[in-house]
Amino acid sequence: MPGERVHLLGKQAGLGRMTRRPLDFGAFITPFHPVGQSPTTALEYDLERTVRLDRLGYDEVWFGEHHSGGYELIACPEVFIATAAERTKNIRFGTGVVSLPYHHPLMVADRWVLLDHLTRGRVMFGTGPGALPSDAYMMGIDPVEQRRMMQESLEAILALFRAQPGELVTRHSDWFTLRDAALHIRPYTWPYPEISAAAMVSPSGPRLAGALGTSLLSLSMSVPGGFAALENTWEVVRDQAAKAGRDEPDRADWRVLSIMHIADTREQAIADCTYGLQDFANYFGAAGFVPLASEVEGEPQTPTEFVQAYAAAGSCCIGTPDDAIEHITGLLERSGGFGTLLFLGHDWASPEATYHSYELLARKVIPHFKGQLTAPRASHEWARGMRDTLFGRAGEAIKNAVVEHVTESGGG
Numbered sequence: 001m002p003g004e005r006v007h008l009l010g011k012q013a014g015l016g017r018m019t020r021r022p023l024d025f026g027a028f029i030t031p032f033h034p035v036g037q038s039p040t041t042a043l044e045y046d047l048e049r050t051v052r053l054d055r056l057g058y059d060e061v062w063f064g065e066h067h068s069g070g071y072e073l074i075a076c077p078e079v080f081i082a083t084a085a086e087r088t089k090n091i092r093f094g095t096g097v098v099s100l101p102y103h104h105p106l107m108v109a110d111r112w113v114l115l116d117h118l119t120r121g122r123v124m125f126g127t128g129p130g131a132l133p134s135d136a137y138m139m140g141i142d143p144v145e146q147r148r149m150m151q152e153s154l155e156a157i158l159a160l161f162r163a164q165p166g167e168l169v170t171r172h173s174d175w176f177t178l179r180d181a182a183l184h185i186r187p188y189t190w191p192y193p194e195i196s197a198a199a200m201v202s203p204s205g206p207r208l209a210g211a212l213g214t215s216l217l218s219l220s221m222s223v224p225g226g227f228a229a230l231e232n233t234w235e236v237v238r239d240q241a242a243k244a245g246r247d248e249p250d251r252a253d254w255r256v257l258s259i260m261h262i263a264d265t266r267e268q269a270i271a272d273c274t275y276g277l278q279d280f281a282n283y284f285g286a287a288g289f290v291p292l293a294s295e296v297e298g299e300p301q302t303p304t305e306f307v308q309a310y311a312a313a314g315s316c317c318i319g320t321p322d323d324a325i326e327h328i329t330g331l332l333e334r335s336g337g338f339g340t341l342l343f344l345g346h347d348w349a350s351p352e353a354t355y356h357s358y359e360l361l362a363r364k365v366i367p368h369f370k371g372q373l374t375a376p377r378a379s380h381e382w383a384r385g386m387r388d389t390l391f392g393r394a395g396e397a398i399k400n401a402v403v404e405h406v407t408e409s410g411g412g
Contacts, residue, residue, distance in 0.1 A: 021252065021339075023328075023369040025361070026060035027053055028096050028219075028257055029345035034279045035070045042073060045351060047084055052355055054088040056362040062096035062126060062217075062342060068134040071283050078115050085119045092122045096217065097198045099130035100153035101146050102139060104176050108153070109160045113187050121189040126217050127154055128198035128205070147204045149175060154197070158212060161192035196255070199233060206233050210240025215253035218338075230256065230335040252339035256331060259344045260317035262324050262357050262365070269318045270311065272349035272357075274303035277310060280346055321364035328369065341369075 029050070033042040050061050063080050066072035074080050077095040085093060098108060112125050129146035130136055136143050152173050159169045160183055171178040187193055196215040199205030209216040218233055234251065241249045263269035311318040317327035328341060349357065367373050383390075 022371045024059040024340040025366050026058055026342045027345050028062045028342040030064040030072045032071055032280060032346045033073055039073050050084045051087050054091040056358060058091055060092040060094055062094040064096050065099050066132055068132055078111050082118055094124035095126040097126040097128035100127050101130055101141055101149035105153045105156040106181055109157045112193060113183055113185055116193050117188040124194040124196060126196045126198060203236050206236035207240045210237040211244045213246050218256045251337050254338040255340040255342055256338045257342050257344055260324055261348050262319055262321055262360050266319045270307050272353040273307045273318055275349050276347040278303060278306050280348060321360050324365045325368050
């Protein structure tokens with residue numbers, strides 16, 4: 001049955017605990033907006049699609065932090081989340097990610113306590129070293145030091161969140177100092193909001209998640225091989241957790257990024273993506289910051305040929321709901337199972353076509369993996385099988401009621 005997909009994959013892989021619930025789904029809105037449009041309008045679009053995602057029943061949405069490049073416009077995801085939380089009801093929010101080397105750890109922890117209270121616990125704290133070398137350059141940070149700085153900061157933040165009453169935290173680094181530090185108010189969420197370490201290409205993210213006991217946010221779905229690839233990532237987490245003496249990590253705490261756009265037909269999906277896919281690929285080709293775009297070989301002559309070649313590369317899904325189901329099933333099989341799938345937010349298609357893609361995913365794809373289709377189908381088949389028996393008795397009941405009424409009325 002479709003609803004048992006994650007359960008069966010978990011049992012085959014001997015994963016046990018990750019089988020407790022079906023997949024969650026969300027969006028990862030970095031965001032990506034081509035230059036040449038109003039940033040005010042672009043940010044409002046991101047807020048509007050967050051509201052749409054909430055109404056469609058998506059579980060969560062994540063927002064990035066960037067300070068250069070002109071494409072990824074959100075400089076402070078916490079401020080953006082606070083705004084989006086006021087417009088939504090149920091959806092949860094994550095930072096993808098707070099770049100820890102850019103901030104003092106006490107300031108980060110205090111901001112998250114505040115955000116946790118303002119949203120009544122609807123937040124997840126995604127952390128990373130920072131993805132754009134141009135951001136680090138402007139702040140005078142050596143990219144070689146960023147992962148070390150992230151680890152130092154994350155360890156300090158976890159110490160603040162995990163401190164017992166009256167316990168003070170003192171840490172000294174070459175770039176920050178904590179002196180008898182403590183949170184002056186505790187988080188709304190007990191014991192503190194979920195904290196996630198991001199993984200892109202290197203093994204540092206999975207290693208930190210395992211060693212420090214955080215969840216994992218995998219953003220490198222399209223990169224073959226390596227320690228951060230789907231085939232290898234969880235073994236790194238498990239290995240580091242074992243070395244640190246931690247319990248077996250739960251695959252339900254693993255989020256994986258996927259890149260897709262779907263429509264009613266494959267032809268329509270291809271046509272939709274001629275709107276902005278080439279500009280998206282050009283951005284990554286020029287900047288080379290984050291390995292989320294596939295290389296398109298050759299020199300396609302038309303926008304349609306470009307999209308077709310991009311889709312054929314295999315790192316994304318451009319097609320129909322059935323194609324999306326097949327794509328997601330493949331990710332589950334390659335990885336051995338995970339807890340949440342995030343769809344990358346992009347401007348490949350127009351806002352109208354993008355909203356339709358989100359709706360198709362919510363109506364026809366997500367329920368397949370949520371286990372929401374099995375019970376209605378079983379009930380429908382049961383009712384069809386009982387039709388003759390039940391309708392026969394119902395018809396007899398109607399006939400008896402009519403006869404009784406006529407008799408009491410003195411008729412016939």
